Amino acid sequence: MEVVIAxxxxxxxxxxxxxxxxxxxxxxxxxxxxxxxxxxxVYDELARRHAEHxxxxxxxxxxxxDEYVGLPAGHPxxxxxxxxxxxxxxxxxxxxxxxxxxxxxxxVPAACAAYEAAIAAAGGVDVQILGIGxxxxxxxxxxxxxxxxxxxxxxLTKQTREDNARFFDGDVDAVPVHxxxxxxxxxxxxxxxxxxxxxxxxAEAVHQLVEGPISAMWPASIMQMHxxxxxxxxxxAAGRLQLAGxxxxxxASKAAWQSL
Ligand code: GLP
Numbered sequence: 001m002e003v004v005i006a007x008x009x010x011x012x013x014x015x016x017x018x019x020x021x022x023x024x025x026x027x028x029x030x031x032x033x034x035x036x037x038x039x040x041x042v043y044d045e046l047a048r049r050h051a052e053h054x055x056x057x058x059x060x061x062x063x064x065x066d067e068y069v070g071l072p073a074g075h076p077x078x079x080x081x082x083x084x085x086x087x088x089x090x091x092x093x094x095x096x097x098x099x100x101x102x103x104x105x106x107x108v109p110a111a112c113a114a115y116e117a118a119i120a121a122a123g124g125v126d127v128q129i130l131g132i133g134x135x136x137x138x139x140x141x142x143x144x145x146x147x148x149x150x151x152x153x154x155x156l157t158k159q160t161r162e163d164n165a166r167f168f169d170g171d172v173d174a175v176p177v178h179x180x181x182x183x184x185x186x187x188x189x190x191x192x193x194x195x196x197x198x199x200x201x202x203a204e205a206v207h208q209l210v211e212g213p214i215s216a217m218w219p220a221s222i223m224q225m226h227x228x229x230x231x232x233x234x235x236x237a238a239g240r241l242q243l244a245g246x247x248x249x250x251x252a253s254k255a256a257w258q259s260l
Pocket of ligand 1: 034035036037038039065066130131132133134138139140160164
């Protein structure tokens, strides 16, 4: 696992560089898309590169991490609409090339199985962008999630619903109780994981992810088992890392030929 501690703008550039490098070597590369605040600067940077340098998403495929259950198709906080607004529409990404779990499916297990099959049929995810919840969740894999889980329905914790109420005019009761989410096993199958976290409210989750024991109590800690995981954090989110000095020294002395 590589930990990079830098200002948020630099982290966004590094993540965008990783996606750009993928699309230059593999125009039909598969990108795993996260919602939430954490990837927004990455999406801004990709939109800028699309507008100014013609970075093309014409053949790329996108797979979302998760989706709320039950939000109507036109709801602005439905994750499919969030992704359309935050990234897809800004980089000319055709709607049929970006998929998410179907939060309106009548047959939820079938929809989850179909989503796993779609990811597999695309050849798997090349670069997976991730945020992290304050309780250590990635996608919507709340504490207690099976470390081998696949796409399925989950119940959101009170903490997560409170954290996400800001997207629902501060009304926690408007935040759905259920979601469909890629499992930890699904996420672990992606070839490169790139997680972004900023702010002191993420510091404990980042500490547990990087330095804690691997445990379903801190679901992101499973990333310690991934052969190619990158954790991009600002000073505040790095505030509880015991080995922060070592991570800084390692990154500062990294060979020029090494990318993330
Ligand atoms: C949300 C999403 C996650 C996201 C996380 C952190 O609930 N389902 O994919 O990474 O919580 O969100 P944020 O980046 O807004 O802090």
